[in-house]
Amino acid sequence: xxxxxxxLIAILLIISGVFGFVGSYGLIKLKDPMQRLHAPTKATTxxxxxxxxxxxxxxxxxTGHISVHELIITLFLFLTxxxxxxxxxxxxxxxxxxxxxxPGSGTNYGWSVYSDPPERESSN
Numbered sequence: 001x002x003x004x005x006x007x008l009i010a011i012l013l014i015i016s017g018v019f020g021f022v023g024s025y026g027l028i029k030l031k032d033p034m035q036r037l038h039a040p041t042k043a044t045t046x047x048x049x050x051x052x053x054x055x056x057x058x059x060x061x062x063t064g065h066i067s068v069h070e071l072i073i074t075l076f077l078f079l080t081x082x083x084x085x086x087x088x089x090x091x092x093x094x095x096x097x098x099x100x101x102x103p104g105s106g107t108n109y110g111w112s113v114y115s116d117p118p119e120r121e122s123s124n
């Protein structure tokens with residue numbers, strides 16, 4: 001395996017380890033659930049993504065073939081982490097905040113957690 005590939009893999013693994021450590025540490029040490037939300041969805045996602053990219057580079061350098069598995073896992077991770085964070089934030093808002101605690105949404109619909117159910121039209 002070329003030295004450049006080994007160096008690049010090592011650098012990616014070290015950076016990924018730092019991101020993973022910071023994300024895990026933030027998850028433990030931050031006090032508020034909304035603060036804790038950012039640690040795993042931002043830092044740890046970058047850490048795992050870096051490990052998967054390092055794995056892709058390793059298999060390309062070792063076998064000469066592109067491994068698509070890691071790319072698919074990385075894309076899935078980057079697509080699902082923001083959605084999960086959104087659901088966790090909405091659950092926190094619904095459980096801990098009143099409608100009057102939030103600023104206006106600037107639309108006719110209000111906050112999605114507190115929006116009134118749509119009026120049903122009668123079928124008469």
